[in-house]
Amino acid sequence: MDLTGKVAIVTGSGQGLGLAYARELARRGAAVVVNDINADTANAAVAAITAEGGKAHAVTGAVGSTEVAQALVDGAVETFGRLDILVTNAGMLRDKVVWKMTDEDFDQVLNVHMRGTFTCVRAAAIRMREQGEGGRIICIGSPAGQRGNFGQTNYSGAKAGILGMVRTWAMELQRANITVNAVVPVAATAMTETVPFLKPYVEAMHNGEQLPSFARRELGFGGPEDAAGIVAFLAGDAAAEVTGQAVGVGGDRLALWSHPDMTTTAYHDGGWDAEAIEQEWPTTFADHLESVGEKLPEEASAQ
Template sequence: MDLSNSVAIVTGSGQGLGLAYARELARCGASVVVNDVDEQTADSAVASITAEGGKACAVVGAVGSTETAQRLVDGAVDAFGRLDILVTNAGILRDKVVWKMTDEDFDQVLDVHMRGTFTCVRAAATRMREQGEGGRIICVGSPAGQRGNFGQTNYSGAKAGIVGMVRTWAMELARASITVNAVVPVAATAMTETVPFLKPYVDAMHNDEPLPGFARRELGFGPPEDAAGIVAFLAGEEASGVTGQAVGVGGDRLALWSHPEMTATAYHDGGWSPDAIATEWPHTFAERLELVGEQLPEEASTS
């Protein structure tokens, strides 16, 4: 993958998945703007990229505001002359069940994930359209946004909203040759280390032990680096015809998420009364109800 002469912004790229994305883009030749809320973390990430022969600079700040989004775009242009790729990865967690979630818990997560994605994409799309040479926008979703997750009203809602915005932006920016896609990663990060089901696999990686095939294939789980290749692919020329998609990645698994579709349909002349629905429901809809949450497979083997 050759991304030479391309310039990328990766939000929340001081560590974890964001750093993996930034390093992979740099390895493919892109100049990268690293972003983190902590200056030391951002500088360390830049150093790790330049030590490998890549080009990078840092813009410190919390995403969410229009001002931070514009500083990121201006930082890319000032340092490297242009902007070709945006990866919106920055995120936080404030997990609580709905009856315990405060307004602040909700607003903080929505501000970083959803508003931060919106403001950064708006600023980047404006710059890319002005350049007139197309571009690549890659927004980071989550399985929680696709299926929901206990205790994550704010996070699930934001991630679902991001994928909805991606589909809209793919339509709006098509004439400008700007593709917009969502990546739905699963990886060992600070956000997943507390998930009880994944703890044995996280512990194994911390101990430099190989992950079993079940984790890497059935769960699609591995280190952040496993999820970075799809970002570089979507940023490249080979993906010029890919837009409006949600692509799952992690471990040894690469997957395409479907868009929501009507799965069962019935018709009733004159519209549907409650009694008519009650009569029809058991025959047409009852067996087609969707599951909620991740349906994790049982581990059949550790090999």
Template sequence: MDLSNKVAIVTGSGQGLGLAYARELARRGASVIVNDIRRETADAAVASITEAGGSAHAVVGAVGSTETAQALVDGAVERFGRLDVLVTNAGILRDRVLWKMTDDDFDEVINVHMRGTFTCVRAAAVRMREQGEGGRIICVGSPAGQRGNFGQTNYAGAKAGILGMVRTWAMELGRADITVNAVVPVAATSMTETVPFLKPYVEAMDNGDPLPPFARRELGFGGPEDAAGAVAFLAGDAAAGVTGQAVGVGGDRLALWSHPDMTVKAYHDGGWDAGTIADEWPSTFADHLESVGEELPEEATAR
């Protein structure tokens, strides 16, 4: 999986999952633009990559605005001469239940996750199309965006929206040989350390203890480095035919998420009014309702 002569941007890569992605891409030979809102964090990430023999450069800024997106692309081109890979990883949390969530809680998360993904992908797509040599765009989703999560109206909504954009961009950029995919990671980061059923596993990792097979396999939970291989794969030539997909990764588990689809259908001549729906619902639809939230193994819920 050789990424030599490739140039990548990884947003939110000063620490956590983003840093793991940046390090893995650099280890595979790519030159990497590291991004963080804090100069010292970005510089430390760059130093960790260069000290390991990789090539990296920092562009500091909060994603969301068109200006930051363009600065990232310009930084890649000015420093390394081109752009081949974009990973939109930057994110924040403002968790609150619906009736306590403020406008600012909602807007800040949507701005970073959803608008930040849009502006960065738009700027990268313009550059990649100008180069005329294809490209790889990898957006970061979440299980919360796939199934919902208590207290995360803003985050789940943004992550679900990102998947909708990924599928659309895969269609729009296909003729330019630019693939667009999402990774849906599950890993020990600042965004998962407060999840109750994951807490004992996060503590184990903090103590340097190995995770049990249940955590790594059934929960698909591990460290940030466990998710980095999927990003490197999607950035490389081996994934040239993969686009519009949501790839779940974490611990020892690799998965492919399905797209939303109709699961049950019925037909009624002349259309459906409330009464005919009420008549049909118990026999055709009632036994096929979808669940909400993560469907966790019994051992996890017992915690």
């Protein structure tokens, strides 16, 4: 999986999952533009990558605006001469139940996750199309965006929206040989430390303890480095035909998420009024309703 000569941008890569992605891409030979809202954090990440023999350059700024997105692309082109890979990882949380969530809580999270993904992908797509040599765009999703999560109206909505955009961009950029995929990671980061059923496993990792097989396999939970391999794969030549997909990763587990689809259908001549639906519902639909939230194995549910 040689990425020598490739240039990547990884947003939100000063620490956590983003840093793991940036380090893995650099280890594979790519030059990496590191991004973080904090200059010291971004510079420390660059130092860590260069100390390992990689090439990296820091661009500080909070993703969301067109200006920061363009600064990231300009930083890649001016420093390394081109752009081949974009990983949109930057994120934040403002968790509250819907009746307590403020406009600011909602807007801040949507601005970073959803608008930030849009502006960065747009800027990268323009550059990649100008180069005419294809490219790789990898957007980071979340299980919360796939199934919902209590207290995360803003985050779940943004992550679900990102998947919708990924599928659209995969179609729009296919002729330019630019693949667009989503990675749905589960890993020990600052954003998962507050999840109650994951807390004991996060603490175990902080204490240098080995995670049990249940956590790594059934929960698909591990460290940030466990989620980095799929990013390197999707950035490489071996994934040239993979586009529009949502790939789950974490611990020892790798999985494909399905796209939304109709699961149960019925037909009624002349259309469906409320009474016809009331009559049909118990026999055709009632036993096929979808669940919400993560369906956790019993051991995790008991935590």
